[in-house]
Amino acid sequence: MSRTGSLFVLLLLLLCTLLYIYQFDSARYLLKLSHKDKTLAKLSVSDVLSSLSSDNSFVATSSEVELDSFDNSLGDIAINTTKVEGPVQVIVLARMRTGSTLCGEIFNQNPELFFIFEPLHSFKVLQMSEDDSLEEESTDLLKKLYKCKFPRMFIQTLARWSIGKGKSRKILPICQETDGCAKATPSQFQRVCTKSGHVVTKTIRANVKMLKPLIKFHGINLKILHLMRDPRGTASSRRSYYTPKKRGGPEGVGKRSLHELGLLSTSQDSKKNTIPKLCAWMKETLKDALNKPTWLQDQYRLVRYEDLAEDPIRLSQHIYDFIGLELPPGGLKVDTQ
Numbered sequence: 598m599s600r601t602g603s604l605f606v607l608l609l610l611l612l613c614t615l616l617y618i619y620q621f622d623s624a625r626y627l628l629k630l631s632h633k634d635k636t637l638a639k640l641s642v643s644d645v646l647s648s649l650s651s652d653n654s655f656v657a658t659s660s661e662v663e664l665d666s667f668d669n670s671l672g673d674i675a676i677n678t679t680k681v682e683g684p685v686q687v688i689v690l691a692r693m694r695t696g697s698t699l700c701g702e703i704f705n706q707n708p709e710l711f712f713i714f715e716p717l718h719s720f721k722v723l724q725m726s727e728d729d730s731l732e733e734e735s736t737d738l739l740k741k742l743y744k745c746k747f748p749r750m751f752i753q754t755l756a757r758w759s760i761g762k763g764k765s766r767k768i769l770p771i772c773q774e775t776d777g778c779a780k781a782t783p784s785q786f787q788r789v790c791t792k793s794g795h796v797v798t799k800t801i802r803a804n805v806k807m808l809k810p811l812i813k814f815h816g817i818n819l820k821i822l823h824l825m826r827d828p829r830g831t832a833s834s835r836r837s838y839y840t841p842k843k844r845g846g847p848e849g850v851g852k853r854s855l856h857e858l859g860l861l862s863t864s865q866d867s868k869k870n871t872i873p874k875l876c877a878w879m880k881e882t883l884k885d886a887l888n889k890p891t892w893l894q895d896q897y898r899l900v901r902y903e904d905l906a907e908d909p910i911r912l913s914q915h916i917y918d919f920i921g922l923e924l925p926p927g928g929l930k931v932d933t934q
Contacts, residue, residue, distance in 0.1 A: 714764035
């Protein structure tokens, strides 16, 4: 081998050694969750969730460990175990097919709470765009709802969307008495909402940044439940959801792949809730939370769907402890099927 060739081999070996050392040190560094922006930029979504799951001060889990003993190494986003006297508002922040309906039922079954199912769906009902240009409008609508103020636009969309009114035990009776909400008035909603005091919303159309004005500028005591699910489980659920249904045929027959259904598309113009969009949302919203802004302290809790599905009753108690309210006297009947 020539001298030049030997030198090239030595340089190549040195480069490989340096890369190995760099990757080893980087992996060890990332696992400590230091410098959160770099962490989220390099870790996969599954890695991020795995890292977060080891810190129980930040993640609601079904562990036998008492909440007060959880390590708080991720910072001062603390668990609130003090029962509140005044109104507390709650939002379940999630994405499609991540178990948000199940999580919402934890509140919908409480007769003391005014639960609203997918309030931001009203923009879709009105055939308005759901892009970032509607973030301000979405924040404004949430602000009004948490103050028990109901725009006629919101009520009109309920009249046209049976699922929205059917998923709320407080709203459904109003609609049943007013021709499916077609003749309902804002005062009727306000009266029932004010009597409850505590308003809970569940949405798959919001992000953490949209909630900042509600807490920081409008004085809303908003508790954020950030629901996450393993993207593989979400992908499987969306695959079934988007697969064309065949009447009378065996379940699962003709199920198409994620690629065939367009669920792996990286195009921003895709109308479907694709998996790349889901992962981007998870990464971005976790980044916002892990930056630990002061306005988010004591207001935020990450919940894993897998823990909720495994032990829904225990997790419900943990969640109610966080928001500072008591579970209903009769308990909850949560169906995980």
